[in-house]
Amino acid sequence: METGKTTRKAYSPIKVYCLPSEREAIAENARAAGKSLSNFLLNVGQGYRVQGITDYERVRELARINGDLGRLGGLLKLWLTDDVRTAAFGAETIHRLLERIEATQAEMAEVMKSIVRPRAS
Template sequence: MEHKKKTRKSTPPIKVYCLPEERELIEGNARAAGMSLSSFLMTVGQGYKITGIVDYEQVRELARINGDLGRLGGLLKLWLTDDVRTAHFSDATIRALLNRIEATQNEMGRVMKSIVQPRAES
């Protein structure tokens, strides 16, 4: 006798009765989390915290950092092309620029890590 492996689709569903506006709210929350309605309800029902797919405040911070990197990279490019405007740049200035680029990259890494590994709730 064959033993069939149980799957979610082979078991009876849980029905949830709700008003149309409640359903819209639940569907909106699922979309905001980047999840299907079924996955969202399963996750919430098992007591897991739902986090949005994107933290817009952190995305704005990444955009700011990216702008900083662009400006720093532009300065470095000018120096590398022997542009007249950078003729007065000393080695110390270039080292400071490279250190600033590295610090900005580290800051970007910190923000990205906080998106991937969100802060624990208080």
């Protein structure tokens, strides 16, 4: 082996002819896996199962929504325990709280759908 760093660029490439639509499909799969086109094709060509990556922005959004649900649930629990601090809460306030919990759950479901079925780029 040589004293310098050996890279793949020192060797001949494999050329693959494809239609523009095929190239775009391969490029989209590479983006979904978080890999460069070259690295994606190298991994697939060697028989590796390429795993997709999760959109970290969406995961952060789910964590925020989960925190909101926790706080809303805590308020509801406090009311149900007949705590002195919630004595002034009426049924209307509790109904609004429950509606907000349902809306937050719906928001969370939409974010989960966007992860499972990624939006078009």
